[in-house]
Amino acid sequence: MPECRAHHIIEYLLDVGLSLGENALTHTELQSWQNNTGTILKPWESRLMKRLSGIYLSEYRESSDSEKETAWEEAPHYMCMAYRKMIRSKNSLRKLAE
Incomplete structure (x- = not known):
């Protein structure tokens, strides 16, 4: 696996959950997670987590092939x-x- 320079993002993503069932994470879900945990995400971190969630779902769906x-x-x-x-x-x- 490639080196990850922002490993905290992966830890956050695993804590929030990689997806919401069949849907990628939303800003609302990330905001709720921040409120519940006291974590404050920078805008780029939030965008990256949403993007990674979407990529995860895409790869998950394709892996069934x-x-x-x-x-x-x-x-x-x-x-x-x-x-x-x-x-x-x-x-x-x-x-x-x-």
Whole structure:
């Protein structure tokens, strides 16, 4: 994973919640979180958290597509598309053999 220079943003995002179900975080949700925790976000931090929430949801939705390759370059072998296809083929052959 790439180095993160603003790791506090990731910590905040995990505390707030990455998303609101099927929707990205809203300014209202972030304001409520700030009021409840006493945390004061700078405008750029708030914008970044909203953006990261949207990116998270987009990647989450795309990850349900088993034909899509993982975006993580150093992903373990079992996460790559070729490995998943091999396992599906192997399972199909096992079913045929039954």
